[in-house]
Amino acid sequence: MSNSGPPDEPALFRDVFPYGAVARTIFDGRLETPAPAAHPYIADSTFRDGQQAAPPYRVEAVVALFDLLHRLGGASGLIRTSEFFLYTERDRHAAEKCLERGYEHPRVVPWIRANERDLALVTGMGFTEACILLSVSDYHIHLKLGTDRARYRDDVLALTEQTLAAGIAPRLHLEDITRADIPYCVGLVQDLAGLAAQGGRPLVVRLCDTLGLGVPYPGATLPRSVPRLVRAFIEDAGIPGENLEFHGHNDLHKAFVNTVTAWLYGAAGASGTLLGFGERTGNAPVEALCLEHVSLTSRDDDCDLSAIPEIARIFEQQLGLTVPGNYPLAGSDVSTTAAGIHAHGLARHPETYAAWDAGALLNRPTRVTLTDRSGLAGVAMWINDRFNLEGAAMVDKTHPGVAAMQQAVVEAYGEGGRGRLTDEELVHITRVALPELFRPPETPAPQGD
DSSP states (O other), X not given: OOOOOOTTSOXXXXXXXXXXXOOOOOBOSOOOXXXXXXXXXXXXXXXTTTGGGSSOOOHHXXXXXXXHHIIIIITTTSEEEEEEOOSSHHHHHHHHHXXXXXXXXXXXXXXXXXXXHHHHHHHXXXXXXXXXXXXXXXXXXXXXXXXXXXXXXXXXXXXXXXXXXXTOEXXXXXXXXXXXXXXXXXXXXXXXXXXXXXXXXXXXXXXXXTTXXXXXXXXXXXXXXXXXXXXXXXXXSOOOGGGEEEEEBOTTSOHHHHHHHHHHTTOOXXXXXXXXXXXXXXXXXXXXXXXXXXXXXXXGGGOOGGGHHHHHHHXXXXXXXXXXXTSTTTSTTTTEEOOHHHHHHHHHOGGGSOSSOHHHHHSOOOEEOOOTTOHHHHHHHHHHHHTTOOGGGOOOTTSHHHHHHHHHHHHHHTTSOOOOOOHHHHHHHHHHHOGGGGSOOOOOOOOOO
């Protein structure tokens, strides 16, 4: 694979990205060695990339989600920043309201395009840092912008000088890095880092896998290999790992694994959005990154995972977005089983078919729902859970009413094609099969003197 073509010819890597076919993954027999970031953090993009995927978020919902970001991982500093548009009055009002919360983390950081008009929005609101989009692949430089690398470099350097002169620390987002000519990008970043050093400001660089074409394989070649991208910008461009971020997209189901891979190879910043909502197929879910951080570091106190169901509730009730019931961590059914063998195991010991105590960690206790495959143990477990039966009052799977209820459930599903039985329907079936559960408790006869 050729990385660089003549300066006036765009490098489109047609051997890797044949437009009429699936992108190719090429290996060269060399492996990168993991070198995990010493102090990993999360950079939230819910109110920027997430906003691009849905109708405008109401200001009240933005503030509520910002509060939950703080609770989820901001209080510990794990969720370090949260990006905001400034283009509309509503955008600016939301940013101002979140600034009023006074949280140290996540910090409100504006996101702009690389032009003077957008820069004026940042200075007008008194921000001291900004995320700035830089399109770095020849697909963008040549085909979209209609310029060449030399002129684009000059324009970017000029805007960066203006940014630094305005007292703003630049956070440069390298768009479409996984289709870019990496030697060109490394040289550009070196020039920009030199300017930032002269201005006494740190330079934060984000590697943006805009189309989700990155791969987590350490033996794959550039520009697709996330491990090699990270190492190139640390070792060749000289950007310290603590100032390097990765932003993935989920077009090829790799946003989360690519983002965690960037952590493992030295990029401290992991960008994502709540519930993965983002442009097209979305981004790495922030809540999943929080969970992975705890798994990798054993720092349980860095996150309050019980905020996750509340985040899902706001997305559904205030933003009108749908969170699938089986969506990991956040869905309403993530701790629900319908399989009879699983229910039987859970009834004997909860750890048999539960990865963790979801009741304690997510405020989502393990429960059972019933289908025609649930079995007697599943029916008994559902009854005991639904009617809060404990001790001697619990119903065993050998109870004849359990068999009657199971048969009624099987018949209700019939030939298939219907949705899951509702709670009301199951309660009605229970009333017929086990009427004793619905009888009022006997009142003891009054005793005479």
